[in-house]
Amino acid sequence: MSSGRNRLAKKGRWVVKIGSALLTDDGKGLDQKAIALWVDQLVRLRAEGTEIVLVSSGAVAEGMTRLGWKDRPSEVYRLQAAAAVGQMGLVQAWEAQFMRHGIHTAQVLLTHDDLSNRKRYLNARSTLRTLIELGVVAVINENDTVITSEIRFGDNDTLGALVANAVEADALILLTDQKGLFDADPRHNPDAQMISEARAEEERVLAVAGDGGKLGRGGMATKVRAARLAARSGAVTVIASGREPEVLVRLKSGEALGTLLTPDRGPVAARKQWIAGHLQARGTLVVDAGAVSALTSSGRSLLPAGVVDVSGDFSRGEMVVVADETGAVIARGLVNYGADDARRIAGKPTRDIESILGFVGEAELIHRDNMVLA
Numbered sequence: 001m002s003s004g005r006n007r008l009a010k011k012g013r014w015v016v017k018i019g020s021a022l023l024t025d026d027g028k029g030l031d032q033k034a035i036a037l038w039v040d041q042l043v044r045l046r047a048e049g050t051e052i053v054l055v056s057s058g059a060v061a062e063g064m065t066r067l068g069w070k071d072r073p074s075e076v077y078r079l080q081a082a083a084a085v086g087q088m089g090l091v092q093a094w095e096a097q098f099m100r101h102g103i104h105t106a107q108v109l110l111t112h113d114d115l116s117n118r119k120r121y122l123n124a125r126s127t128l129r130t131l132i133e134l135g136v137v138a139v140i141n142e143n144d145t146v147i148t149s150e151i152r153f154g155d156n157d158t159l160g161a162l163v164a165n166a167v168e169a170d171a172l173i174l175l176t177d178q179k180g181l182f183d184a185d186p187r188h189n190p191d192a193q194m195i196s197e198a199r200a201e202e203e204r205v206l207a208v209a210g211d212g213g214k215l216g217r218g219g220m221a222t223k224v225r226a227a228r229l230a231a232r233s234g235a236v237t238v239i240a241s242g243r244e245p246e247v248l249v250r251l252k253s254g255e256a257l258g259t260l261l262t263p264d265r266g267p268v269a270a271r272k273q274w275i276a277g278h279l280q281a282r283g284t285l286v287v288d289a290g291a292v293s294a295l296t297s298s299g300r301s302l303l304p305a306g307v308v309d310v311s312g313d314f315s316r317g318e319m320v321v322v323a324d325e326t327g328a329v330i331a332r333g334l335v336n337y338g339a340d341d342a343r344r345i346a347g348k349p350t351r352d353i354e355s356i357l358g359f360v361g362e363a364e365l366i367h368r369d370n371m372v373l374a
């Protein structure tokens, strides 16, 4: 088994994204039988220790069916209205199927901005991680009411990748209506061959990926781009057919189904680069010797108690530098509290956060997962 396939066989966290064509049987209405079968598989994976987050498309397609529309409208406001109608059916279908197994689901509607803006990213991340801890399956879709470009291009693949980044998933599984990525679009080239495994960054992989079908979807191009995004936090991506019997369970057992797209870096290195890469530091937290040792020797999160000084003007989710009392930079990370709140809780025990601020966002000022040591 290749090392990428091997990663799928381990316990881990999967983001499973199911596309519109599959969910609605190519626009004919929600395929309840297929949904029941995917849920049975997801429940088995969970029982074996895999954590699952679901990204479900299909709101526009289901809304069109419910409203009796034959053709996908080009007006964005009509697409948004259709999505609002269809989303009702979508969440009902997932909830009913998971309830058969006594598993709670949660509806989460997100935009790409929510996962790019640092503050909202941290908020979405905390909610999703809490749902995972509670054993609830999040059913995520785009918040189509407030977005325009994503709905025009029909792209939940990117959303799946951003979610994979946010929850630090080990794998992003893109279930679609083809067996995988072919070296040419099989709708137009009957001789096209499937690519079983490649690096997400390989040029040829993006070069062969074409657009989607009549439901106005992103096609393979958005899937390959999603794999590249997912690779930023070290996740592997699989593009596979949701119609393949037991596809999820078989992937988990390491079977070489679909196309596996692998990251160039391991999860830790990829994530560190992602945090450090694009952001400018907005402030500095000066920490005492105890905190320096907790961060550098014990790999701990930064608690307010160890902070002796806060400078700069930053908001929750922005990047700050952590320095020791001589000014040497120890780490960088995404801060859980804005500058004013950070100043008020600096030097205080975590248990006092609530009485000082009137709420507790997080116990840490910077969680170790959001921190890169210098």
Ligand SMILES: Nc1ncnc2c1ncn2[C@@H]1O[C@H](COP(=O)(O)OP(=O)(O)O)[C@@H](O)[C@H]1O
Pocket (backbone or CB within 6 Å): 018, 019, 020, 021, 022, 057, 175, 176, 177, 178, 180, 181, 182, 183, 184, 185, 186, 187, 208, 209, 210, 211, 212, 213, 217, 218, 219, 220, 221
């Ligand atoms: N190289 C390729 N290999 C496989 N499918 C391709 C390729 N290029 C384009 N496609 C098209 O991409 C479609 C899947 O993408 P899309 O319709 O957006 O699905 P989903 O709704 O599942 O996201 C396939 O039906 C296929 O026609």
Ligand SMILES: N[C@@H](CCC(=O)OP(=O)(O)O)C(=O)O
Pocket (backbone or CB within 6 Å): 018, 019, 020, 021, 056, 057, 058, 059, 060, 061, 083, 141, 142, 144, 151, 153, 154, 155, 156, 157, 216, 217, 218, 219
């Ligand atoms: N969020 C919208 C559009 C998403 C979409 O079409 O994505 P996909 O079918 O996965 O390429 C929906 O639920 O219909």
